[in-house]
Amino acid sequence: xxxxxxxxxxxxxxxxxVVIDGAVDAVGCLRASGLELRFITNTSRRTRAExxxxxxxxxFDVAQQxxxxxxxxxxxxxRQRGLRPYCLVHDNIRSEFDEFDQRDPDAVFVADAAQxxxxxxxxxxxxxxxxxxxxxxxxxxxxxxxxxEMFMDAGAFIHAIEFAADVQAVIVGKPSADFFALAxxxxxxxxxxxxxxxxxxxxxxxxALAAGIPACLVRTGKYRAxxxxxxxxxxxxxxxxxxxxxELLSG
Amino acid sequence: xxxxxxxxxxxxxxxxxVVIDGAVDAVGCLRASGLELRFITNTSRRTRAExxxxxxxxxFDVAQQxxxxxxxxxxxxxRQRGLRPYCLVHDNIRSEFDEFDQRDPDAVFVADAAQxxxxxxxxxxxxxxxxxxxxxxxxxxxxxxxxxEMFMDAGAFIHAIEFAADVQAVIVGKPSADFFALAxxxxxxxxxxxxxxxxxxxxxxxxALAAGIPACLVRTGKYRAxxxxxxxxxxxxxxxxxxxxxELLSG
Numbered sequence: 339x340x341x342x343x344x345x346x347x348x349x350x351x352x353x354x355x356v357v358i359d360g361a362v363d364a365v366g367c368l369r370a371s372g373l374e375l376r377f378i379t380n381t382s383r384r385t386r387a388e389x390x391x392x393x394x395x396x397x398f399d400v401a402q403q404x405x406x407x408x409x410x411x412x413x414x415x416x417r418q419r420g421l422r423p424y425c426l427v428h429d430n431i432r433s434e435f436d437e438f439d440q441r442d443p444d445a446v447f448v449a450d451a452a453q454x455x456x457x458x459x460x461x462x463x464x465x466x467x468x469x470x471x472x473x474x475x476x477x478x479x480x481x482x483x484x485x486x487e488m489f490m491d492a493g494a495f496i497h498a499i500e501f502a503a504d505v506q507a508v509i510v511g512k513p514s515a516d517f518f519a520l521a522x523x524x525x526x527x528x529x530x531x532x533x534x535x536x537x538x539x540x541x542x543x544x545x546a547l548a549a550g551i552p553a554c555l556v557r558t559g560k561y562r563a564x565x566x567x568x569x570x571x572x573x574x575x576x577x578x579x580x581x582x583x584x585e586l587l588s589g
Numbered sequence: 590x591x592x593x594x595x596x597x598x599x600x601x602x603x604x605x606x607v608v609i610d611g612a613v614d615a616v617g618c619l620r621a622s623g624l625e626l627r628f629i630t631n632t633s634r635r636t637r638a639e640x641x642x643x644x645x646x647x648x649f650d651v652a653q654q655x656x657x658x659x660x661x662x663x664x665x666x667x668r669q670r671g672l673r674p675y676c677l678v679h680d681n682i683r684s685e686f687d688e689f690d691q692r693d694p695d696a697v698f699v700a701d702a703a704q705x706x707x708x709x710x711x712x713x714x715x716x717x718x719x720x721x722x723x724x725x726x727x728x729x730x731x732x733x734x735x736x737x738e739m740f741m742d743a744g745a746f747i748h749a750i751e752f753a754a755d756v757q758a759v760i761v762g763k764p765s766a767d768f769f770a771l772a773x774x775x776x777x778x779x780x781x782x783x784x785x786x787x788x789x790x791x792x793x794x795x796x797a798l799a800a801g802i803p804a805c806l807v808r809t810g811k812y813r814a815x816x817x818x819x820x821x822x823x824x825x826x827x828x829x830x831x832x833x834x835x836e837l838l839s840g
Contacts, residue, residue: 457706464741480753481715490715494753502731502745
């Protein structure tokens with residue numbers, strides 16, 4: 339049994355506003371067994387406070403220090419370098435960047451801006467990057483599922499800017515090994531002693547494997563038949579977090 | 590001296606609504622020397638009729654049968670296959686697709702939609718492609734220059750959809766060898782006997798070279814210092830079409 343379990347949020351615990359069947363109990367059992375749980379997400383449509391509130395509202399008992407968000411990682415990255423970011427982000431999380439001087443930007447941060455991905459906003463990001471501003475990306479996720487529909491995720495727009503400006507983004511969230519390391523450190527676990535659970539075979543599973551963390555793909559959320567064949571490497575595949583909890587706790 | 594010269598429009602003849610210095614006379618001299626001229630463009634913000642009118646308005650004598658547009662190539666591609674395209678295109682050219690049944694689409698065509706690149710429109714294109722609809726792209730241009738500013742071009746958005754849906758687009762315009770071949774055939778010239786002139790080192794120059802056509806990069810339009818080092822292969826680099834005309838006609 340691993341020492342720590344890192345859980346993706348959307349698609350593993352819930353899909354939109356609906357809890358994945360049995361997920362609340364499964365998380366409760368994992369916690370009760372003494373495993374260190376950490377929640378690790380590239381989601382960027384809600385502030386940290388709203389994410390915690392959303393999780394609590396759905397019945398998940400998640401403490402502040404157990405939650406690792408790519409948006410937090412982005413703020414730390416920008417802060418450490420004293421940058422003035424142009425933030426192409428969802429209006430809902432704009433307040434998370436109030437600490438930064440955003441006039442005359444010298445960096446670009448792209449998260450899941452949703453309707454904020456307008457031609458004008460993307461052009462502004464592109465022009466700054468073409469002029470040399472570093473491009474910071476929340477994640478490289480291709481798409482996500484919400485309310486039974488698929489939506490293009492930030493990764494696709496980051497790729498568009500990378501291609502147009504001929505630059506390479508720095509990804510702060512999953513699959514960045516640095517991001518996984520934050521959660522591992524806080525749990526006091528080594529990579530090999532942990533376990534990453536996600537519905538994104540690239541950012542969650544392939545990313546974790548590249549960071550030396552055993553991984554598990556759930557067949558919930560954005561999972562589509564055949565996803566397990568889209569990456570190489572050995573990992574577990576389960577119907578949902580319920581099956582995983584059963585297997586881990588009985589194994 | 591080549592038998593035919595293929596000229597890109599934007600960035601070679603004009604930038605936005607401004608003629609490149611001396612370009613009208615340079616084109617006139619090339620024509621007067623007996624060279625077959627063809628005009629070959631991925632531009633997709635104007636209808637064919639408007640493009641011709643724009644060229645005439647700027648002083649360029651271009652006949653209908655000398656103009657090859659990627660939008661025309663896209664229509665031919667869709668027509669040959671009897672497809673019902675979802676057209677993510679500029680409102681201005683929507684009428685060019687009136688011949689197609691666009692209800693219940695089974696294909697996606699992406700051109701330079703400008704403000705039409707909304708999150709909702711991109712999601713619709715992405716979902717269709719993820720469900721198996723072929724993705725047709727006008728070109729793979731990264732950006733273009735207009736009125737002294739750079740704008741993201743269709744290629745960047747096509748890449749975003751390709752990445753999100755994990756599909757490969759069919760590019761109908763430059764750098765497709767089939768597209769160059771249309772212009773060559775009409776001019777009765779072989780690839781080796783022609784000459785492609787453009788300001789896009791990828792779509793124009795690299796594309797032409799890959800199709801066996803000698804090529805020339807102009808330092809006008811979207812050209813930025815160092816562009817000539819971004820691709821491999823041998824090609825000419827000139828300050829503008831004026832210098833090229835001088836060299837071809839004296840050489």
